[in-house]
Amino acid sequence: MKLAINGREVEVDDRHAKTPLLWVLRDVLELRGTKFGCGAGFCAACTVLIDGRNARSCQTIAERAVGKQVITVEGASGRVVDAVREAWHRANVVQCGYCQPAQTLAATALLQSNPTPDDAAIAHWMNGNVCRCGTYPRIRQTIHSAAETLASNRQPERLAAQPDLDVPPLTLDEKRDPVHPYVRVKPDGTILVYSSQIEMGQGVHTGLATIVAEELDADFDAIQVVNAANGVSSSGDVYGNPFSGGFQITGASTSTRGFWLRYRQVAAQARARLVAAAAQAWQVPQNEIEVASGVLSHGSGKKATFGELAARAERLPVPNGVQPKQRTSYKLIGQEGRLRVDAPGKILGETRFTIDVSLP
Ligand code: FES
Numbered sequence: 605m606k607l608a609i610n611g612r613e614v615e616v617d618d619r620h621a622k623t624p625l626l627w628v629l630r631d632v633l634e635l636r637g638t639k640f641g642c643g644a645g646f647c648a649a650c651t652v653l654i655d656g657r658n659a660r661s662c663q664t665i666a667e668r669a670v671g672k673q674v675i676t677v678e679g680a681s682g683r684v685v686d687a688v689r690e691a692w693h694r695a696n697v698v699q700c701g702y703c704q705p706a707q708t709l710a711a712t713a714l715l716q717s718n719p720t721p722d723d724a725a726i727a728h729w730m731n732g733n734v735c736r737c738g739t740y741p742r743i744r745q746t747i748h749s750a751a752e753t754l755a756s757n758r759q760p761e762r763l764a765a766q767p768d769l770d771v772p773p774l775t776l777d778e779k780r781d782p783v784h785p786y787v788r789v790k791p792d793g794t795i796l797v798y799s800s801q802i803e804m805g806q807g808v809h810t811g812l813a814t815i816v817a818e819e820l821d822a823d824f825d826a827i828q829v830v831n832a833a834n835g836v837s838s839s840g841d842v843y844g845n846p847f848s849g850g851f852q853i854t855g856a857s858t859s860t861r862g863f864w865l866r867y868r869q870v871a872a873q874a875r876a877r878l879v880a881a882a883a884q885a886w887q888v889p890q891n892e893i894e895v896a897s898g899v900l901s902h903g904s905g906k907k908a909t910f911g912e913l914a915a916r917a918e919r920l921p922v923p924n925g926v927q928p929k930q931r932t933s934y935k936l937i938g939q940e941g942r943l944r945v946d947a948p949g950k951i952l953g954e955t956r957f958t959i960d961v962s963l964p
Pocket residue numbers: 639640641642643644645646647648649650651660661662663
């Protein structure tokens with residue numbers, strides 16, 4: 605059986621002729637951006653485009669797709685889907701993200717058939733695309749925004765997600781370092797924030813990124829949040845949740861209140877170490893160094909980015925007596941305007957959920 609998936613002809617064993625297309629996509633072709641929700645036609649998490657129309661792949665046996673063009677979240681491209689995804693990102697539509705590849709494909713099909721839908725047309729078309737997180741009001745508003753972009757001459761930006769990083773286990777020395785398990789600056793200026801907490805849709809990755817950017821005086825867009833693990837040693841778990849018995853766990857609304865102090869403190873220490881590295885390199889007093897948007901500078905005209913000083917900073921001890929900022933100095937915390945760091949991967953179907961993990 606030949607299927608045309610994302611513009612490419614693929615050969616699928618005839619034994620799968622009666623298999624729901626969903627499972628051919630996910631398990632045979634390993635295209636896991638298309639999600640399983642109910643398997644019974646009720647949730648539309650499994651939406652794909654078949655000849656341009658949104659269809660529920662759990663209710664479509666594979667042989668019915670023969671001779672048709674199937675587009676999944678991985679293969680959708682063009683101005684309409686770019687406008688939808690850009691609007692989705694800018695409006696912070698996404699929460700847990702599980703339904704969002706399907707929502708964005710359904711919205712794309714809508715705008716392809718009706719470039720100026722009113723609220724009733726949106727409700728009618730999107731009816732059945734269930735969102736457990738209840739993002740419906742933002743979805744409706746965002747479809748209007750995408751329609752406005754399409755009606756203008758502006759070319760929407762193509763959304764890209766940061767790649768998932770494999771995080772190697774911490775060494776004993778790294779666990780002992782006060783900063784390293786939580787914040788690391790790479791030579792290219794990327795600031796890795798190791799999140800002890802899982803992002804289940806409430807925005808904790810964006811919250812921790814905001815805390816770190818605030819205390820570091822970093823450029824928020826330089827921050828990449830990765831999932832932390834392997835923090836256990838004989839003296840406890842560096843990622844232990846103080847509100848949940850000291851072991852690493854996400855739940856019960858403890859993420860921000862449990863880690864608010866710790867991430868502020870370690871980011872302030874990371875900043876202090878960068879300042880100490882600059883003072884050492886430039887032979888100037890630390891209190892004459894200023895930090896803004898990921899750049900350290902001195903009145904003499906000397907300047908360096910975090911990335912340029914990161915290796916030197918990591919070799920220095922953390923200066924004593926470092927304190928986080930007073931809240932009157934906050935520029936990011938408590939302010940609107942940042943986009944969720946987890947949204948692009950979820951919109952593009954690249955975020956791995958538990959159902960997407962295959963064990964050997
Ligand atoms: S998984 Fe297909 S409709 Fe729910």
